């Protein structure tokens with residue numbers, strides 16, 4: 001359908017790319033935007049007083065506006081650019097966490113979380129002695145929540161909007177509502193959610209939200225942190241350096257305003273500028289079309305994979321409440337060997353724990369194979385996957 | 398489809414040195430060396446490749462300074478399991494120092510296939526467990542992936 005928008009498929013005509021959850025392919029408009037930036041306006045932003053710096057700054061700030069609109073943020077200064085979602089989560093754990101949490105305070109995560117939304121909190125536990133609780137999940141990977149898991153002791157909640165291992169889309173609104181009732185703040189890891197579903201941050205009412213450009217058809221090296229302005233304003237800077245200050249003296253400094261306060265040093269200017277092209281591209285296609293295509297692919301894939309008796313599907317078994325990610329295991333064949341066999345046929349999937357080791361341990365799985373679909377995939381890609389899986393199974397039996 | 402060479406597939410499906418369960422307590426003793434106080438030594442070590450969930454545990458029995466019994470157990474892909482099994486042939490009657498001198502190139506050679514960077518840890522997981530079993534029993538610094546330059 002949209003394959004011709006992506007140069008990589010022309011380069012590798014046989015490619016069946018089913019690893020978009022790790023990183024998506026980039027449309028030509030994004031590659032062109034990078035080229036255009038370096039050709040026409042390369043300069044350091046916010047600093048130099050010449051016409052090139054002016055153009056570069058305008059282009060960089062235009063992306064901030066586009067991102068704010070993309071998630072319906074009230075203000076563009078609520079959008080902070082980081083290197084990736086991981087850095088965005090670390091920023092909140094360090095800056096907000098170290099300032100507003102103390103020993104014994106409880107935070108709530110879930111068993112679905114990516115290491116990026118676990119390790120920064122474990123580091124905080126080591127450093128200041130917070131307590132970490134985990135929401136349980138049911139057999140199809142949905143969060144189990146009845147309100148009782150959030151108490152007066154809960155100070156912070158950080159949850160994924162969609163599992164990168166299972167594809168389950170979590171039901172966040174009741175959790176966010178309950179967290180706010182007890183005065184806890186909420187962060188959403190929207191790395192996967194932002195790719196598959198429109199986000200209305202006003203309606204969701206999360207306090208912080210993070211995602212990475214590279215999964216959303218943009219370049220690597222750009223992440224987004226959304227934070228409510230009144231919270232960001234009270235938080236100390238995360239990294240120190242140029243760009244983030246108002247004044248520096250020999251014995252102290254005065255931090256700048258948001259968002260610059262959190263963007264120390266020269267950022268990935270070209271990446272941020274090109275990310276606008278990615279979001280414009282997504283907006284142009286529209287989430288309605290994207291979801292329709294991805295749901296029909298998931299439906300078709302589930303139906304086909306279920307016919308293979310030696311496969312076990314892990315996580316949600318139906319298309320409801322899920323994004324286009326499917327995890328599975330094969331009888332007597334290690335996921336790595338599945339991936340290797342498929343790779344010979346130019347079919348790319350991921351094998352491993354998908355950076356969700358606690359989830360894998362909880363379900364006693366050493367690893368799974370994961371196929372993830374984007375709107376540029378076609379039914380034929382599913383057919384090639386199924387054919388490939390049949391061959392791998394034959395080979396090992 | 399031809400994913401790996403036949404020798405790897407054969408070893409993966411029918412290993413010679415694999416015992417069923419992790420834990421050195423479950424070592425089979427088919428050669429049954431008679432433990433003699435001075436000349437008998439036992440070593441074991443478990444290593445994991447966390448990024449793909451592979452685990453290998455080796456158990457070693459030295460008699461008169463030579464390796465008399467090699468066993469491993471674990472879960473993993475065909476390459477990691479086959480390589481761990483082939484180590485049994487390679488190390489028979491070797492001294493601990495000879496085992497410590499085994500290089501990654503030797504492992505790649507006995508596997509007989511091209512080992513891509515993404516599979517190098519699969520190929521070397523058994524060797525890491527084997528060499529660290531010895532180093533640990535001597536109370537020496539353990540090796541890590543960087544020591545194999547991968």
Ligand SMILES: Cc1ncc(COP(=O)(O)O)c(C=O)c1O
Pocket residue numbers: 021022084085086087114116117160162163164189191192212355
């Ligand atoms: C749910 C989720 N959270 C966090 C991350 C981390 O993203 P990044 O590596 O871009 O920081 C990922 C991507 O792997 C993810 O899928």
